[in-house]
Amino acid sequence: MQLNFTDLSANQRYHLMTQTIIPRPIAWVLTDSGDENYNLAPFSYFTAVSSKPALLMISVGKKPNGDNKDTLTNVLKNKKMVIHIAAEHQAEIVTQTAATLAHGESELANAGLTTSAFDDFPLPRLTQCDIAYGCELYEIKELGDIPQTLIFVEVKQLYINDTVVSQDAKERLNIAADKVKPLARLGGGEYASITAPFSIQRPE
Template sequence: MLIDFSDFSANQRYHLMTQTVIPRPIAWALTASNLGTNRQVLNLAPFSYFTAISSEPALLMISVGKKPNGEVKDTLTNILENQKIVIHIASESQASLVTETAATLAHGESELAEIDTDLLNTTTFDQFDLPRLAQCDIAYGCELYEVKEIGNTPQSLIFAEVKTLYVNDEVISSSNERVKIHADKVSPLARLGANEYSGITQPFKRNRPD
């Protein structure tokens, strides 16, 4: 089958792309409104239009659309307000929790308030203004680098610069002064199309040519 994208709506293209660009990593993004005040509210949301794009500067990119009613999503509102975001890598066992945090809530309501704290809670993120999720093996403490608006909707590309990285000691080993993070121990959750997710198979190696 040959598919001409000019024959399809944006929504149809979305479904085609998310079922063919697979698997995709998930950015489990934590932001806050009213950061540093007694009215601070934490927001947690997953995004699978997500990737690492540069190491100098160290940048991650999240593509954020609008809420179903057309309003700006809280993740974008919050990072524009206070310039901070924590991006987590969720594990395969957290698929249900990740899905829960995809719910559309009114601004000022926290997804974390709806989840059993025995399953998911925050802890202090040393040397960073926001907390991190205690149950995630990997967390990036990032500051806003740039936001680019693209398309007619528009879609917001959030470029976040990594300032600090937390990795659980249990998924790390060191060899020849290089840190080795064991993907099989992290067991990262990946996004497929529709309502489908995936884990990873056993990692394998192939040497690159000289």
């Protein structure tokens, strides 16, 4: 089967892209809606894009009514966000936090999640996640007719749970993916977990 994307609607393209670009990591993003009322939302259009500067990117669409999503509204105002890597056992809660709520209504309270202080960063992190990036807004780009918003953020702080990290003989940090058990996104309502990690030596 071969499909010509020029013949497809935006919804058809989205459906096919999300089912074929698999698995996708999930950015579980915490932002401040004001008065320490935190918004939390998952995004699977998410990736690392640069190491110098250390940049991550999430792609954010609109709410069903066409308004900006709270994540975009908050980061435009406060210039900060915390991106978490969710675990496979949190799939149900991650999905709950994708619900469209009124601005200022916190997904954390609805999901029973808690936060911990993020040293040297103004926003807290989710206590329940092994990995969290404290990020500052770097750049925003809008694409398409709707439009879709690309949010580029620079990593300022990285939290890693001590139970999932070790140090090798060269004093490099190694993250145990099989302990993190990261949650991945597939198409529709499907998610995936990793199987046993394996290594292959790259050629010189």
